[in-house]
Amino acid sequence: MRLGLKGFAGGGTFAHGVHPPGRKHYSSDAQIEVVPAPETLLLPLQQNIGAPSKPIVKARQDVLYGDVVAKSGGFVSVPLHSPVSGKVKKSAVTTLPTGLHIEAIVIKAEENQTAGNDFYADLTGADWPKNGIGEYDPNKIAEAINNAGIVGLGGATFPTHVKFMPNDKKPVHTLLVNGCECEPYLTSDYRLMLEAPAAIITGALLAGHALGARDIVINVEDNKMDAVDALRQAAQDTIIRIAVLKTKYPQGSEKHLILALTKHEVPLGGLPSDVGMAVSNVGTIAAVAMALIKDKPLTHRVVSVTGGGVARPANLLAPIGISCGELIEFCGGLNENASRMIAGGPMMGFPFIDLETPVTKGTSGLTILTEEDVQKAEETSCVHCGRCVDVCPMRLVPTKIALAGRHKDLELARRYNIMACFECGCCAYICPAGIPLVQLIRAGKVLIAAMNKP
Amino acid sequence: MTKKEKDKLTAFEKATCKINVASSPHLADSAMTTRSMMIDVLISLLPVILVSVYVFHWYAVKQLLICIASCLAAEALFTRMRNKPFSLLDYSAVITGVIIALSIPGTAPWFVSVIASFVGIGIGKSVFGGIGMNIFNPAMVGRAFVMIAFAGYMGASGYQNAGSLVDAITQATPMDLFKQSGVVPSLSVLFWGVTNGSLGETSAIACIIGGVYLCIRRTASWEIPLGVILTVAVLGGIQNIVSPDSGWTVLHHLFGGALLFGAFFIATDPVTSPLTPKGKFIFGAGVGAIIMLLRLFSGYPEGVMFAVLLMNALTPLINRWNVPKPLGEY
Numbered sequence: 001m002r003l004g005l006k007g008f009a010g011g012g013t014f015a016h017g018v019h020p021p022g023r024k025h026y027s028s029d030a031q032i033e034v035v036p037a038p039e040t041l042l043l044p045l046q047q048n049i050g051a052p053s054k055p056i057v058k059a060r061q062d063v064l065y066g067d068v069v070a071k072s073g074g075f076v077s078v079p080l081h082s083p084v085s086g087k088v089k090k091s092a093v094t095t096l097p098t099g100l101h102i103e104a105i106v107i108k109a110e111e112n113q114t115a116g117n118d119f120y121a122d123l124t125g126a127d128w129p130k131n132g133i134g135e136y137d138p139n140k141i142a143e144a145i146n147n148a149g150i151v152g153l154g155g156a157t158f159p160t161h162v163k164f165m166p167n168d169k170k171p172v173h174t175l176l177v178n179g180c181e182c183e184p185y186l187t188s189d190y191r192l193m194l195e196a197p198a199a200i201i202t203g204a205l206l207a208g209h210a211l212g213a214r215d216i217v218i219n220v221e222d223n224k225m226d227a228v229d230a231l232r233q234a235a236q237d238t239i240i241r242i243a244v245l246k247t248k249y250p251q252g253s254e255k256h257l258i259l260a261l262t263k264h265e266v267p268l269g270g271l272p273s274d275v276g277m278a279v280s281n282v283g284t285i286a287a288v289a290m291a292l293i294k295d296k297p298l299t300h301r302v303v304s305v306t307g308g309g310v311a312r313p314a315n316l317l318a319p320i321g322i323s324c325g326e327l328i329e330f331c332g333g334l335n336e337n338a339s340r341m342i343a344g345g346p347m348m349g350f351p352f353i354d355l356e357t358p359v360t361k362g363t364s365g366l367t368i369l370t371e372e373d374v375q376k377a378e379e380t381s382c383v384h385c386g387r388c389v390d391v392c393p394m395r396l397v398p399t400k401i402a403l404a405g406r407h408k409d410l411e412l413a414r415r416y417n418i419m420a421c422f423e424c425g426c427c428a429y430i431c432p433a434g435i436p437l438v439q440l441i442r443a444g445k446v447l448i449a450a451m452n453k454p
Numbered sequence: 455m456t457k458k459e460k461d462k463l464t465a466f467e468k469a470t471c472k473i474n475v476a477s478s479p480h481l482a483d484s485a486m487t488t489r490s491m492m493i494d495v496l497i498s499l500l501p502v503i504l505v506s507v508y509v510f511h512w513y514a515v516k517q518l519l520i521c522i523a524s525c526l527a528a529e530a531l532f533t534r535m536r537n538k539p540f541s542l543l544d545y546s547a548v549i550t551g552v553i554i555a556l557s558i559p560g561t562a563p564w565f566v567s568v569i570a571s572f573v574g575i576g577i578g579k580s581v582f583g584g585i586g587m588n589i590f591n592p593a594m595v596g597r598a599f600v601m602i603a604f605a606g607y608m609g610a611s612g613y614q615n616a617g618s619l620v621d622a623i624t625q626a627t628p629m630d631l632f633k634q635s636g637v638v639p640s641l642s643v644l645f646w647g648v649t650n651g652s653l654g655e656t657s658a659i660a661c662i663i664g665g666v667y668l669c670i671r672r673t674a675s676w677e678i679p680l681g682v683i684l685t686v687a688v689l690g691g692i693q694n695i696v697s698p699d700s701g702w703t704v705l706h707h708l709f710g711g712a713l714l715f716g717a718f719f720i721a722t723d724p725v726t727s728p729l730t731p732k733g734k735f736i737f738g739a740g741v742g743a744i745i746m747l748l749r750l751f752s753g754y755p756e757g758v759m760f761a762v763l764l765m766n767a768l769t770p771l772i773n774r775w776n777v778p779k780p781l782g783e784y
């Protein structure tokens with residue numbers, strides 16, 4: 001196994017975690033296709049962690065591709081742009097797979113949109129600069145990132161400009177670009193690394209420059225060696241290094257990425273900047289490059305539509321705001337045995353039933369599982385085997401936290417650090433008793449949140 | 455939806471009819487279920503069962519059959535009393551039966567086995583709410599009860615009337631012989647197990663084979679047997695240094711009595727042992743220390759059962775004292 005980890009203290013992996021079946025084969029060979037713009041798009045106002053965006057368009061107003069339709073709602077917030085040219089319609093309320101009810105701007109698109117094809121051509125084109133990045137004013141880079149509406153595309157949707165703002169109090173010396181994509185099934189980051197490595201390199205140089213980082217490392221798991229090769233080639237003559245990490249879930253969690261590479265532990269409740277690092281997903285980094293070099297805001301993203309439940313698994317460049325149903329239809333529709341539709345991957349993704357659900361900036365994929373995939377062992381009592389303890393990457397005692405959630409025992413929940421759980425699902429995946437640990441832990445967290453409200 | 459309505463739907467709509475939701479994660483490790491763990495335990499007990507049948511013939515077969523049948527009957531009875539569905543596929547009762555059978559003398563009369571099984575399942579498990587809820591190892595609860603109630607059948611004399619069997623078996627257990635008359639058995643006898651004792655405890659090699667299998671499969675946590683064996687080895691070693699000519703060496707301590715059987719098959723019961731690796735090691739070390747305390751300082755030769763029960767009682771405390779620090783907390 002080739003571990004490209006010279007000069008890094010970590011061994012390329014971390015303690016605990018699980019090895020769920022990868023199942024990347026469904027869509028790993030499918031080249032990114034551009035989805036034609038749909039008739040109507042639904043842009044939910046909350047597509048980032050932090051304050052929702054504020055609409056600045058009215059019904060019946062005409063908008064052009066790339067126009068701002070909602071401005072940033074505060075410091076930790078971003079604006080929204082129209083992925084098409086068309087007419088604004090009456091706004092609607094939509095429900096996201098996370099259960100959030102949120103107002104959405106509705107846009108009726110004109111016919112014959114070419115924005116998607118242009119976006120793809122720019123993204124995968126060859127004219128990405130590697131030199132002259134130092135000429136950009138670091139503050140201007142962060143500002144441009146904000147103006148382009150960029151959030152973390154790995155699913156966390158944290159506004160990227162907040163991360164990439166030069167910070168004197170907590171200087172960042174290393175930028176880690178996250179290409180691990182450890183969720184089973186998903187291949188959108190993998191395809192992006194194969195098809196647009198040059199854009200990723202330019203974006204990483206820009207982001208690294210904005211941060212004043214000395215070191216830039218792109219991290220890829222060792223089940224994606226061709227992506228490693230593509231990136232290595234594109235990174236020639238730059239300071240960027242490519243690190244090959246062991247394939248393991250949840251390697252893509254930023255704390256575990258840092259742990260695997262450098263052995264540093266991000267303090268509990270802290271941020272990567274506490275150990276002098278910033279972590280950003282490859283898709284986000286490519287969006288940074290698109291914003292600064294091609295002047296294109298975040299209006300499209302790569303979405304994997306995959307799994308045994310969809311007729312033709314694919315990787316799609318989709319306009320944000322298109323419905324999940326339209327993406328599935330573009331992939332030939334659901335198979336007879338489709339049993340669950342998930343926004344995201346099977347370990348942390350959210351199930352949805354409404355085909356009208358719009359694709360947002362955080363939608364990394366749609367995983368359609370079959371009846372066979374979702375068959376679960378019957379739930380029995382906890383046999384205290386301790387397997388959940390053995391796999392928890394946060395070193396928690398999941399069965400106790402779940403017990404606290406089940407019995408609404410706040411004292412127990414706090415003693416066992418319920419808030420440190422990031423719901424990765426390793427514990428529930430491994431539990432021989434089929435206990436829905438994550439669900440119970442979530443219930444406990446909701447309770448604590450309710451108690452903490454003034 | 456009627457059939458007519460169903461026919462009208464497009465294939466796409468038909469497919470979405472079956473869509474359901476549930477909390478993440480949406481994948482589960484199907485190779486690992488409570489049932490498969492139980493089956494693993496049964497597989498791992500096979501070498502011990504085979505040796506006991508080889509050494510004790512039909513005494514072993516009879517004891518196993520009685521205990522398994524009574525444990526299943528007890529499980530059925532008590533789950534019905536609690537209005538819970540009973541399924542024979544709950545191998546945990548079978549395992550309790552096998553462990554009880556293997557931990558008592560082959561010559562113990564049938565009613566002793568039946569009572570041990572009913573007490574084990576009833577008081578050891580059901581009153582706490584069934585599988586996963588009990589604090590004490592059910593098999594050891596059952597055995598402790600008959601140990602006290604039928605001391606005659608279970609104590610030293612319980613091992614001495616196996617009349618028709620090979621010579622070695624008709625005498626007292628190696629532990630008792632040593633305690634009473636200072637006879638030191640050869641290590642090879644203890645290792646292979648051609649001697650007297652409770653059905654499952656005689657053969658060290660059978661316990662090691664089954665136990666290592668359990669640990670490799672990660673059905674048992676290796677930290678527990680390691681804790682037991684290390685502590686016994688260290689304390690036994692100290693004893694050897696203090697009184698060098700007793701003849702009973704560290705290896706005698708390890709291979710003799712129910713030590714290995716207890717370390718691999720009894721102390722490792724997940725339900726009644728701690729959750730974290732560190733807690734498990736402490737638990738094992740505690741079992742080992744109590745066993746040595748009883749062996750060295752009491753007139754009572756075999757303390758595995760008491761050691762496990764005592765440490766079971768401490769398990770909640772060990773769990774409480776061993777809340778691991780989460781990643782990033784110093």
Ligand code: SF4
Pocket residue numbers: 381382383384385386387388389398399427430431432433434435437
């Ligand atoms: S893995 Fe499941 S059965 Fe085992 S201790 Fe954790 S919750 Fe209990």
Ligand code: SF4
Pocket residue numbers: 391392393394395396397398401420421422423424425426427428437438441
């Ligand atoms: S307790 Fe939370 S962090 Fe730990 S394995 Fe379970 S879901 Fe992951």
